[in-house]
Amino acid sequence: MSYTKGPWKLDTTSDAGNWHVRDADGNSLMCDEHYYPWVPDNIEDWHLIAAAPEMYEALVAIKKELQLSGNWDARDYGWPDNRKLIDAALARAEGKVTP
Numbered sequence: 001m002s003y004t005k006g007p008w009k010l011d012t013t014s015d016a017g018n019w020h021v022r023d024a025d026g027n028s029l030m031c032d033e034h035y036y037p038w039v040p041d042n043i044e045d046w047h048l049i050a051a052a053p054e055m056y057e058a059l060v061a062i063k064k065e066l067q068l069s070g071n072w073d074a075r076d077y078g079w080p081d082n083r084k085l086i087d088a089a090l091a092r093a094e095g096k097v098t099p
Contacts (some may be wrong), residue, residue, distance in 0.1 A: 004029060006053025010046050021050045056079055056093050 002025050011020045021030040024074045032039045032051065040046055063086055066072040072083065 003056075006057070008050045008053055010043075010050040012043075019046055021046065052093075056090070057068065059093075060088055062086065063090070 005054065007024060009022050009024075011022050019032045022028055030039065032046075040049070044072040063072070088097070
């Protein structure tokens, strides 16, 4: 999957008081300027967006580790439901399904 690699950072101290999600090089990926009416209104959503690359990479790593260990197919510890959650989140992040 090709996306702007993390870490992303939420910058609330930028020009004109606008919030930005920035990539590792400091480039703005998203900002809350007045001509972007679709951006979140609360700081919690901004933090979630900024954490997206790390969360995606963590889910990929967890799935791979569980598959390699043989625990991905384990029937105990709630793994059938957790596998569905992980697979659904990865599919949505990869654009394979829509909300």
